Amino acid sequence: MNAILQILLFLTLVTLASKGAGYLSTRFGQPAVFGEILAGLLLGPSLLNVLGWGVFRATEDGSVPHAELSAVVQVLAEIGVILLMFVAGMETDLNEMRRVGKVASWSALGGVVLPLASGAVAAHLFGYGWGEGFFMGAVLTATSVSISAQTLIELKSLRSKEGSTILGAAVIDDVMGIIVLSLVVAFVGKGTAGHAAGAAAAASGAAGASAGLGWTIAWICLKMALFFVLAWVLGRRFLERVTVSVNRLGVSEPVMAFVVVVAFLYAWAAEYLGGVAAITGSYMAGVLFSQTSFKERIDRGIHPLTYSFFVPVFFINIGLRADVRQITQMAGMTIFILVVAVLGKVIGCGALAWVSGFSYREALRVGVGMISRGEVGLIVAGYGLAHGIIGPEVFSVMVLMVLITTMITPVWLRHVFPRVVEERGAQVYESVARMSGREDGEA
Amino acid sequence: MNAILQILLFLTLVTLASKGAGYLSTRFGQPAVFGEILAGLLLGPSLLNVLGWGVFRATEDGSVPHAELSAVVQVLAEIGVILLMFVAGMETDLNEMRRVGKVASWSALGGVVLPLASGAVAAHLFGYGWGEGFFMGAVLTATSVSISAQTLIELKSLRSKEGSTILGAAVIDDVMGIIVLSLVVAFVGKGTAGHAAGAAAAASGAAGASAGLGWTIAWICLKMALFFVLAWVLGRRFLERVTVSVNRLGVSEPVMAFVVVVAFLYAWAAEYLGGVAAITGSYMAGVLFSQTSFKERIDRGIHPLTYSFFVPVFFINIGLRADVRQITQMAGMTIFILVVAVLGKVIGCGALAWVSGFSYREALRVGVGMISRGEVGLIVAGYGLAHGIIGPEVFSVMVLMVLITTMITPVWLRHVFPRVVEERGAQVYESVARMSGREDGEA
Numbered sequence: 027m028n029a030i031l032q033i034l035l036f037l038t039l040v041t042l043a044s045k046g047a048g049y050l051s052t053r054f055g056q057p058a059v060f061g062e063i064l065a066g067l068l069l070g071p072s073l074l075n076v077l078g079w080g081v082f083r084a085t086e087d088g089s090v091p092h093a094e095l096s097a098v099v100q101v102l103a104e105i106g107v108i109l110l111m112f113v114a115g116m117e118t119d120l121n122e123m124r125r126v127g128k129v130a131s132w133s134a135l136g137g138v139v140l141p142l143a144s145g146a147v148a149a150h151l152f153g154y155g156w157g158e159g160f161f162m163g164a165v166l167t168a169t170s171v172s173i174s175a176q177t178l179i180e181l182k183s184l185r186s187k188e189g190s191t192i193l194g195a196a197v198i199d200d201v202m203g204i205i206v207l208s209l210v211v212a213f214v215g216k217g218t219a220g221h222a223a224g225a226a227a228a229a230s231g232a233a234g235a236s237a238g239l240g241w242t243i244a245w246i247c248l249k250m251a252l253f254f255v256l257a258w259v260l261g262r263r264f265l266e267r268v269t270v271s272v273n274r275l276g277v278s279e280p281v282m283a284f285v286v287v288v289a290f291l292y293a294w295a296a297e298y299l300g301g302v303a304a305i306t307g308s309y310m311a312g313v314l315f316s317q318t319s320f321k322e323r324i325d326r327g328i329h330p331l332t333y334s335f336f337v338p339v340f341f342i343n344i345g346l347r348a349d350v351r352q353i354t355q356m357a358g359m360t361i362f363i364l365v366v367a368v369l370g371k372v373i374g375c376g377a378l379a380w381v382s383g384f385s386y387r388e389a390l391r392v393g394v395g396m397i398s399r400g401e402v403g404l405i406v407a408g409y410g411l412a413h414g415i416i417g418p419e420v421f422s423v424m425v426l427m428v429l430i431t432t433m434i435t436p437v438w439l440r441h442v443f444p445r446v447v448e449e450r451g452a453q454v455y456e457s458v459a460r461m462s463g464r465e466d467g468e469a
Numbered sequence: 470m471n472a473i474l475q476i477l478l479f480l481t482l483v484t485l486a487s488k489g490a491g492y493l494s495t496r497f498g499q500p501a502v503f504g505e506i507l508a509g510l511l512l513g514p515s516l517l518n519v520l521g522w523g524v525f526r527a528t529e530d531g532s533v534p535h536a537e538l539s540a541v542v543q544v545l546a547e548i549g550v551i552l553l554m555f556v557a558g559m560e561t562d563l564n565e566m567r568r569v570g571k572v573a574s575w576s577a578l579g580g581v582v583l584p585l586a587s588g589a590v591a592a593h594l595f596g597y598g599w600g601e602g603f604f605m606g607a608v609l610t611a612t613s614v615s616i617s618a619q620t621l622i623e624l625k626s627l628r629s630k631e632g633s634t635i636l637g638a639a640v641i642d643d644v645m646g647i648i649v650l651s652l653v654v655a656f657v658g659k660g661t662a663g664h665a666a667g668a669a670a671a672a673s674g675a676a677g678a679s680a681g682l683g684w685t686i687a688w689i690c691l692k693m694a695l696f697f698v699l700a701w702v703l704g705r706r707f708l709e710r711v712t713v714s715v716n717r718l719g720v721s722e723p724v725m726a727f728v729v730v731v732a733f734l735y736a737w738a739a740e741y742l743g744g745v746a747a748i749t750g751s752y753m754a755g756v757l758f759s760q761t762s763f764k765e766r767i768d769r770g771i772h773p774l775t776y777s778f779f780v781p782v783f784f785i786n787i788g789l790r791a792d793v794r795q796i797t798q799m800a801g802m803t804i805f806i807l808v809v810a811v812l813g814k815v816i817g818c819g820a821l822a823w824v825s826g827f828s829y830r831e832a833l834r835v836g837v838g839m840i841s842r843g844e845v846g847l848i849v850a851g852y853g854l855a856h857g858i859i860g861p862e863v864f865s866v867m868v869l870m871v872l873i874t875t876m877i878t879p880v881w882l883r884h885v886f887p888r889v890v891e892e893r894g895a896q897v898y899e900s901v902a903r904m905s906g907r908e909d910g911e912a
Contacts (some may be wrong), residue, residue: 027741029540030547034737034747049719062736097472101541106861138572180721277491277501278623282777287484304477334725334770345828438606461716 030084032095034098037339039076042101043069044338057177057436059341064433065343083148099343103390104304107172107331111305112289114175114193115312118453119185123194126187129392130194132378136196136329138202141367142210142216148366152359157214163208165407165424166367167203170432172195172305176337176415177205177436178395181443186390191311192395199396200306201250202206204401207406208246212239213416236328246301253300257292257307261314269320281320282327288315303402339397344400348429352422360423367427368434371396393444398435399428475538477524480782482519482541486512487781500620500879502784507876509788542786546749549783550615552775554748555732557636558755562628569630572835573637575821580638580839581645583817584609585653590811595656595802596757597863602659604858607653608850608867609810610646613875614639615748619780620879621838624886629888631831634840636752637804638818642839643749644693650849651689655682656660657858689744689760696743700735700750704757712763724763725770728800731758746845787843791872795865803866811872811877814839826840834885842871842877 027035043065051061069076075094076082076213123130145163150156174192178184206289265288270388272284289311315324353360380386407424410416416424470478512519517524520539538841554729566573589607593599604736617635622628627636696819708731715727732754739750758767796803818835824828850867 030544031737031741034733035545038733041726041740045720045723045726049718052719080624098541098544101476137766164847168785275492276495277488279773281777282773283484286777287481290477290481294474298474329772330725333722334729358738
């Protein structure tokens with residue numbers, strides 16, 4: 027079977043497994059996203075290891091340039107999460123987010139400081155040095171908001187006070203987390219600061235090695251600030267006008283093509299120029315497009331294939347890359363680090379949200395929404411492994427921590443968010459869907 | 470820059486180039502698809518060679534499993550043409566196609582026999598043996614209808630009498646072409662029959678080598694027949710019912726996910742089980758879904774991202790893989806084979822359409838719509854090269870033949886199809902788009 031046929035068959039399997047598991051998950055009262063990640067876990071090396079099956083192994087036929095199946099799936103998954111965060115951006119209530127801006131900032135700060143400190147202490151208790159400890163703590167700081175965003179969309183709570191706080195805090199967490207990582211790596215990894223958040227920051231790291239830590243950090247902050255200000259100002263000033271012009275071109279889907287270009291360009295610029303996560307860039311693009319007069323139309327255009335094709339690949343891919351059998355090797359430390367990771371965010375984010383004026387319940391929701399870690403944590407851990415800062419056993423612990431926090435989040439979020447809103451929402455959704463013959467928003 | 474960032478940047482470039490060139494093309498009175506392929510040609514090794522630029526070269530960062538950029542682009546392009554043919558299937562007028570079925574069959578036959586015979590004679594005139602000659606003739610038989618389908622969509626003529634004939638004839642051509650290829654390869658390539666149309670047919674080829682040519686051909690025909698009958702009967706009997714059930718699942722985009730599954734599965738089964746082209750399978754899936762009550766909704770869901778993201782990659786990719794500078798080496802033979810390739814289809818398909826009752830103009834339109842060759846021809850030529858049936862110089866000629874027929878087709882189609890319909894269509898489209906705030910069908 028040639029590479030293309032393998033990919034078609036695999037994508038068929040992924041979509042079926044993802045939607046089937048998502049459906050079962052909702053039948054058990056859980057968010058669909060939980061089932062989708064679980065399906066990936068079952069298909070991955072933990073159990074079935076589908077990518078190792080003969081039918082998906084490298085091809086014997088050289089007629090098509092061969093792409094390793096798992097690499098292609100990875101690329102589609104990355105496009106998936108970029109589109110997912112674009113949709114989350116489109117659904118963001120900017121006024122609500124402005125109102126909760128201060129709480130979100132404090133919450134993000136608490137969610138960076140507490141995991142960093144407690145992670146370092148926990149590692150130290152297990153006999154690791156402070157260098158390794160702070161590096162592990164730094165890995166624990168990086169929230170990955172895509173799972174929470176998806177769950178909140180399912181729960182119809184993305185635009186709520188708490189939902190807005192979570193999204194806002196996640197963006198700020200991304201910024202703070204990268205500064206912390208740069209600092210830690212600079213101290214622990216000796217002058218390679220700035221590299222941690224991906225190859226993008228390598229240039230600044232190299233510059234920093236010769237010019238001193240202060241300059242490195244200043245340079246990282248400057249790049250971030252420049253990216254955010256430029257991306258925002260350019261978007262606010264030109265997006266509406268350019269979209270109107272593009273819409274007049276006599277080509278197919280001009281507006282959607284422009285949306286794809288801007289979303290991908292913002293994602294690229296966020297990571298390559300700004301040094302923050304790519305999904306932060308596409309999220310911003312979504313927020314900016316949501317303020318144009320094309321919002322409805324873009325939403326209708328991007329939602330169907332994103333949620334039927336790209337996003338399932340993303341969720342399945344999370345499980346595909348994990349091997350839970352590793353947990354037996356370092357069970358004690360894994361569980362301990364996991365508890366630290368979970369409580370670090372719940373208490374760190376929650377307490378500061380509470381101090382900033384949120385009620386206990388609201389603060390808890392914010393804390394729970396910040397639990398899940400994702401790609402950034404894995405990239406950082408991979409960097410530490412490659413540069414000898416942490417060993418392979420710590421790396422495995424970190425991978426499991428990312429996986430389990432990712433799976434806890436949707437279930438716990440569902441538990442702490444008011445069920446009534448969700449169920450009423452679902453009913454409204456169903457009747458609207460029946461009337462109009464299409465579905466919207468429900469995820 | 471890591472692999473994902475490279476891909477984001479490249480896809481941004483591809484989408485911009487494709488839509489920009491498509492727009493310019495329409496300004497010069499040509500179909501957008503012509504400009505899109507031309508843009509790919511300029512970006513490819515013929516001129517700019519973007520895939521060779523340092524910014525798109527292999528990454529220095531091992532944190533993301535590396536996929537060769539060109540392989541990822543190839544996969545996205547393949548998904549693009551599968552979705553494109555699904556959309557063409559959705560837009561097919563089945564009643565019209567039934568009416569023109571007989572003409573389409575004769576037309577397809579003419580378009581196989583004449584290119585095969587005249588290709589063999591042409592090659593013989595250039596000093597090649599009859600074995601090589603008939604192999605080259607066989608390469609000339611394989612019509613690739615995706616370019617014509619796209620152009621006809623742009624010209625609002627896909628559902629016309631001639632449009633339906635072209636689509637129908639292309640499906641039949643696929644079947645006939647593969648039988649002819651199997652026969653020729655069996656005679657020329659000594660017992661490797663059936664392999665020509667891709668690795669899929671390898672099993673039947675191996676079986677045939679020991680059991681005789683008759684059985685091989687019978688087996689190939691049986692597989693095709695089984696695929697077509699099963700795919701059609703299953704689709705007609707269950708598609709509506711299953712879609713209704715799927716629609717009730719409380720997951721995101723259940724219907725679109727089901728559409729993706731069926732389209733990919735049909736594409737896979739067409740090539741792997743039926744031995745015909747994958748796009749024939751997704752085309753069938755599109756035809757089948759167009760007869761369900763979900764047609765409108767599926768069309769609205771699949772069109773935006775297909776035409777803003779996947780299809781541009783497909784068109785650009787055609788040019789990216791070609792190097793027109795090769796034409797200088799074998800200019801004489803290239804031009805001669807090209808004339809044979811073009812006239813073989815125009816006269817072969819056109820004459821038999823005319824004999825079957827079409828007017829001269831209608832027959833010409835059908836003939837022109839069958840000119841473009843595509844992937845199947847390239848795969849077959851690649852097979853011949855790999856197995857020593859043709860040399861690298863003949864392979865280059867075949868690649869250029871495929872490229873140039875692909876670029877001639879939209880321009881010539883635009884010329885022979887009535888302009889009035891198109892222009893009125895465009896006006897109607899524009900006013901509808903203005904009223905409803907979205908675009909439809911225009912490509």
